[in-house]
Amino acid sequence: MRIALAEAQAAADRGETPVGAVVVDPATGEVIAAAGNAPIGESDPTAHAEIRALRAAARKRGNYRLTGLTLYVTLEPCPMCAGAISHARIGRVVFGAEDPKGGGVVHGARVFDQPTCHWRPDVAGGLLAPESAALLKGFFRARRGRRSGQTATVEGEEG
Numbered sequence: 001m002r003i004a005l006a007e008a009q010a011a012a013d014r015g016e017t018p019v020g021a022v023v024v025d026p027a028t029g030e031v032i033a034a035a036g037n038a039p040i041g042e043s044d045p046t047a048h049a050e051i052r053a054l055r056a057a058a059r060k061r062g063n064y065r066l067t068g069l070t071l072y073v074t075l076e077p078c079p080m081c082a083g084a085i086s087h088a089r090i091g092r093v094v095f096g097a098e099d100p101k102g103g104g105v106v107h108g109a110r111v112f113d114q115p116t117c118h119w120r121p122d123v124a125g126g127l128l129a130p131e132s133a134a135l136l137k138g139f140f141r142a143r144r145g146r147r148s149g150q151t152a153t154v155e156g157e158e159g
Contacts, residue, residue, distance in 0.1 A: 001072045001096060001128045003034050007049060008074045008135055011036030018135045021049035021073040023057040023066065026092070032069060033057040049073060050081035054088050065089045074132040076125065079104030082111035085121060092122040096132030 007020025016037040023032040033056035038047040050073050058064045070092040077085060077095065082104040085093060093105065104111045105123055112120045 001074070001094065003031060004049075004072045004074050004096070005128065005131055005135065007034050007036035008132070011038065011049065012135065012139045014038070014041055016040055018139045019049045019073065019075045021053040021071060023053050023090075024070045024072065025068070026070050027068070032060055032066075046080065048078065048081050050077050051084050054084055054090075058088065067091060070094060071121075072127070074128075075099050075136065076103035076105050076107065078102050079109040079111055082109070086111065086117055086119045089119045090121045092124070094124045094127050096125075096127055096129045097136065098125060098129070 004020040004022045007022065008018040009020075011020060012018035014036075016039065019037045020034070022034040024030065025032055033053045035049050035052035035056060037049045038052060039045050041047075050071065053071065054066065057066055057069065065088065067089040068091045071085060071090045072094045074096040076097065076099040077093065078099070095105070098106060100107050102108065106125060111117055112123065
């Protein structure tokens with residue numbers, strides 16, 4: 001999760017919402033892929049940290065199915081990312097901060113709880129949640145200061 005936090009910080013430094021993700025092989029401890037959010041920089045609304053890490057891991061493995069791997073992410077995945085996680089057959093998802101407005105795992109759509117969900121990973125939340133939340137809150141607090149009259153919250157911002 002510390003690597004995911006570093007990816008989130010790098011995303012924030014680029015002006016992206018600070019979310020980071022890392023795909024790890026729990027059998028070996030090998031980091032397969034790591035990424036931060038990049039929808040702005042890539043002009044791609046799907047360039048969330050999770051999607052980018054899954055894509056890189058699939059390329060590295062030569063297989064879109066990432067069964068048995070663990071995805072660490074600093075913020076509860078949104079419904080789009082939860083769908084991608086299911087399609088990738090990730091074995092376990094570990095996230096930091098919960099996202100009551102934009103989350104799709106323990107909040108909102110609860111993608112993995114739907115009867116139409118084809119693959120349900122094990123899910124654990126709260127790992128380094130205070131650090132993850134502080135990074136997000138600090139990022140949006142700074143943005144609010146630059147955009148007088150507008151507000152932003154951690155919840156509901158990108159997953």
